[in-house]
Amino acid sequence: MKQRMIRGLVSLSLVGLALSGCGTPAKDQAGAGTNANTGAPAAAPKGEPTQLVISTWGFSDDFFKKEVYAPFEKEHNVKIVLDTGNNADRLNKVRQGTSNVDLIYLSDYYAQQGIEAGVFEKIDRSRIQNLNDIYDIAKAPLGEDYGPAYTIGQLGIAYNPKALGGKDLTSWKDLWSPELAKKLTMPNITGTTGPMVLDAASLVSGSAQFNADQAFAKLKELNKSVVKYYGQTSEFVNMFAQGEIAAGPIMEMYVKDLKAAVPETKFITPAEGGYAVMNTVNVVKGSKNKQLAEDFINYHLSKEVQEKIAKAKVDSPVNTKLQLSGDDTKGITYGADTVSKLRKLDMKFVNQNLKGWIDRFNKEVAQ
Template identity: 30%
Template sequence: MKSLLNAALAIVITCGLLWFAASKLEASGSAGGEGVLTVYNWGEYIDPALIDQFEEETGITVIYETFDSNEAMLTKIRQGGSAYDIAVPSEYTIETMIEEDLLIEIDHSKITNLQNIDPYFLDLPFDPKNKYSIPYFWGTVGIVYNPNKIPEHITFDSWDDLWDPALKNKVFLVDGAREVMGMGLNSLGYSLNSRDDSELREATEKLKQLNGNVKAIIGDEITPLMINNEAAVSLTFSGQAADMMGENEELDFAVPSEGSNLWFDNMVIPKTAQNIEGAHLFINFMLDAEVAAQNAEYVGYSIPNKAAWELLDKEVINDERFYPPEERRSNLEVYENLGLELLGIYNEYFLEFKMSLN
């Protein structure tokens, strides 16, 4: 009898411990407060030497944590219990966070380096007057390809080149509903934020004809596979393409002329922040021209920092593939927050497309 009671007790205690551990895990980053700054950023998205430099200059200890999707980051901040002082979401997630009242207004008087940012990247529709967010990196979605492995007439000036029969079994797509559906919509001349069901339907039907050309739909594995020439062509983000091109010099990158996605990752201060003063210091520090230039060299994505452009290699900054001039940006679109219902519909269509592959 006693041993049975013990067993029952053991189960209850195990549950209690699991509960405790789970709440502890969710509250990670809760060590925040004076003298400590918790930064929540994408993986491989900052030069670690800059964190050391910031710590030295300000005496603040930085706790650095990473996430791999906007959705994961959003869930953690929504649940509360965390104490992130800085997060770096993409524009459509910032829109959601403003709507859900998860962000603190940024005191522009403390961000003196804001003047370094090119005005093009300020006062955008997802955050008018930059009340809640400050630009960090930006980029596009396009096609990375190996010109030596495909016929010469294919230059990806148009999305339709992807449908060329010469690319049979040579194309990778990224496993993202917005990116792939957006590509289909753009190729038909529609907006990648389309809310029109007949347009989405048409885009799906067009995507299905891509069947023979698609080799695989995968995630971050695209980078090593493209470096190893496993496929000749891949839909990808500009920064990821820059990574690949650093390792495999045969590769080239193009953003088709019909239009594509333009994205921004901005720094924000979540409501849960414990060190608001430190967060402002950090944002201002990252906007410093020299710091931003060093960060851009390390990370490889494009920066919105005009003052830092002067410090970067002319070859980098004049590379229209990664720094498209303003007139070319006019046909790029920013993702709008479509809402869960429409996002679900995009996913259903994307699933339908995936199922048509074989």
């Protein structure tokens, strides 16, 4: 447990990216490609649409159908079919072979489980040209054989300064401040961000490398201040809006919901660094549309698509050619300086140890 949990502060590249095209069914793929000048997808032969099954969460469904899926379908004579649900349920379907999914979107934690279960195809990076033009941390978060992160958010701390008597928070260690007693919520250890908070507790304990014993001791010390360990972000938002809590770790993308309820809400990247929250996309093993799936990944990484998504506040971009300013940068994790300072967990290490951490958390912390 003394091995280093963090791979270090993430580095990034500041290269641009261009929109590439999509493939077609095997019998038509010989002529598929991209426009060399614009990077736009080349038109596919017309006829019966190719069906591409995408497994995803289903949030912002109307936006994705209109702004992302529809243009791809029209340009390439493709019919996109969605299989929606949470990470665990959708991954289990793929593991059990009970779905015909071609492409699956998962958080990096669950994607690592999929890799270990052997349910993903190895991608052909030569077909995904836009990989050259995204942050380094996003290119191969789980290894060169597997898919990229198409978005990078961050876990930081949101709080209501008025409810804390005007106190400003700057560090992870501020969660242990007496002003937060009985006003704090924390992610449950079973959630995506639970292991990140465990690592933050290790940092606060003074350990340069991850130390589970010290981390659990710090969390046990903090337990008396916690109103509730939340499993769904909606629980955080509701408690915050009703004044039951005044602070807690949360992903930046949800701060807009907090501010809608409590306008004075502040969000900080702690001095020690926020945590990179990455969602990935992979091709499912056995897909009959592997090239088409790879081309859709390339399309999703394009400047045009990522800009639409970022400006709609749906996801934070990994595209480094985006030049956002003003209100367009608010509520998303944006910019080289911000991303370079994020801390990234080793998801293989997390998966190896999570069961033990959950048992220990239930016994030693959440009593």
